[in-house]
Amino acid sequence: MNLKTFAKLVLFFANNTKTRLYKTKLNKLLFYTQFLFYKKYEQDLLNTDFVCDYFGPVIEDIDSYLENIEEKGLIKIESTTYGKYINPVYKLSEDAYSQEELFVLNKVAEQFSDFSSSEISKYSHDEILWIDTDLKNIIPLKDAYKLNEFK
Secondary structure (H helix, E strand, O other): OOHHHHHHHHHHHHHOOOOOEEHHHHHHHHHHHHHHHHHHHOOOOOOOOOEEEOOEEEOOOHHHHHHHHHHOOOEEEEEEOOEEEEEEOOOOOHHHOOHHHHHHHHHHHHHHOOOOHHHHHHHHOOOHHHHOOOOOOEOOHHHHHHOOOOO
């Protein structure tokens, strides 16, 4: 996992989503960012795998990565009856991101900003990448070309 890139992406989405950024939604936003980035640029942005899970694609150890960037004072993990969500403590300027990162991040944010965690989870279940991968198995990044086009 590229922790610096992970922190940048988490901060971007925590600061640029219209709903609370629950872990479920974050996992899907990161999945779409990783796979769209690879589809467009053929580069592995996060250097981590996404696993096919019941609620859609997830990063297996996301809690430990989130705790790490919380310890650095970049985010605050808050709890509600609906689960844990990420509250940004810090906002990076746009020049912290490459043009390629910003293109993909803005595209993903535009598509999913208004989605709740359950809506984006349901949306990810229509992905052939999720459908064709057995539960608990890694979704192959090389298959990113199969990613659905955003509506």
